[in-house]
Amino acid sequence: MATRKIVQLEGNSSNRSKTVEDIVKLERKIFPKHESLARSFDEELIKKNSGLLYVEVDNGQLAGYVMYSWPSSLYASITKLAVKENYRRQGYGKELLEAAIQKCRTRNVQRISLHVDPLRTPAMNLYQKLGFKVDSLVKGYYSPDRDAYRMYLDFDTE
Numbered sequence: 001m002a003t004r005k006i007v008q009l010e011g012n013s014s015n016r017s018k019t020v021e022d023i024v025k026l027e028r029k030i031f032p033k034h035e036s037l038a039r040s041f042d043e044e045l046i047k048k049n050s051g052l053l054y055v056e057v058d059n060g061q062l063a064g065y066v067m068y069s070w071p072s073s074l075y076a077s078i079t080k081l082a083v084k085e086n087y088r089r090q091g092y093g094k095e096l097l098e099a100a101i102q103k104c105r106t107r108n109v110q111r112i113s114l115h116v117d118p119l120r121t122p123a124m125n126l127y128q129k130l131g132f133k134v135d136s137l138v139k140g141y142y143s144p145d146r147d148a149y150r151m152y153l154d155f156d157t158e
């Protein structure tokens with residue numbers, strides 16, 4: 001089995017620009033224009049209170065990534081999750097999402113929310129598997145004819 005490593009994208013790492021380039025390429029391939037962050041990736045990355053984790057497999061290939069942010073101390077958001085087609089169904093998506101949830105938890109937020117197109121069955125299944133619940137349907141979220149489910153995961157507060 002391939003070795004895998006989840007890495008946090010850091011501002012000062014030597015391979016940062018190559019990694020961002022790979023992620024932007026993937027983003028363009030996987031997401032339609034209106035759902036893609038490709039054009040604004042650098043802006044997203046320098047936003048305060050946000051992070052990106054990616055998974056690297058043994059040959060140095062980037063297999064997928066997850067972006068998250070914590071706009072306030074009340075909640076965090078998963079802003080993007082994607083796995084390269086040839087690496088899907090090998091547990092990478094789940095590992096990335098679990099790692100992002102852990103990162104958000106260290107911020108002591110009570111809720112993580114996200115938006116997902118209800119037609120994205122693999123993503124819907126994955127989010128539900130990790131405990132996310134559907135909150136509401138947001139009409140025209142991505143484009144006039146593409147809606148989104150808003151989903152959330154709450155943590156117990158003691």
Ligand SMILES: CC(C)(COP(=O)(O)OP(=O)(O)OC[C@H]1O[C@@H](n2cnc3c(N)ncnc32)[C@H](O)[C@@H]1OP(=O)(O)O)[C@@H](O)C(=O)NCCC(=O)NCCS
Pocket residue numbers: 030079080081082083084087088089090091092093094095115116117120121122123125126129
């Ligand atoms: C969603 C996505 C990230 C899943 O990544 P992945 O690495 O293939 O997922 P995993 O192998 O970790 O699978 C975890 C769970 O997700 C669900 N799942 C993944 N692929 C699925 C598929 N093709 N059909 C149904 N359920 C699926 C299952 O519940 C699975 O658990 P199981 O293997 O025990 O059945 C990947 O399909 C993807 O990049 N899709 C395109 C982009 C996207 O839709 N992103 C989310 C919206 S922002």
